[in-house]
Amino acid sequence: MTTSISFYADARCTTFAHNPTDETITAAVRQSNPHVLLLYRTKHMKPDRYAGLIDEMKQFGLEPVSRDELPAGTDNLRVLARPRSEPRLARGRTGSGGGSL
Numbered sequence: 001m002t003t004s005i006s007f008y009a010d011a012r013c014t015t016f017a018h019n020p021t022d023e024t025i026t027a028a029v030r031q032s033n034p035h036v037l038l039l040y041r042t043k044h045m046k047p048d049r050y051a052g053l054i055d056e057m058k059q060f061g062l063e064p065v066s067r068d069e070l071p072a073g074t075d076n077l078r079v080l081a082r083p084r085s086e087p088r089l090a091r092g093r094t095g096s097g098g099g100s101l
Contacts, residue, residue: 011035019044022053029060037062037080054078 014032016025019042029037037057041050054064062080070079 022049022056025053026056029057029062033060034062035082039078039080041076041078050078054080 012032014028014034016028020028025039039050039053039057041047057080061082063083065079065081067074070077
């Protein structure tokens with residue numbers, strides 16, 4: 001899914017290996033300097049580690065997007081993004097011929 005989104009958004013997509021270490025995630029974020037980070041919680045990731053990673057991403061200017069802004073069924077996903085002057089996520093159709101995310 002993320003590869004398709006990055007193609008249509010004309011963006012770069014970097015993925016992590018299965019069960020990466022915290023250091024691997026931090027190094028990849030430091031190197032790629034992303035505007036958006038999708039952080040999935042897997043069954044191998046304990047809640048305190050997951051919360052710690054989310055908190056650690058703040059040093060890179062990434063803030064968690066409110067769960068109210070995310071669609072249903074994304075309980076194991078946190079979206080972190082760089083704040084904008086008017087933070088908004090695309091929802092539904094926009095304009096004529098627009099698609100939805």
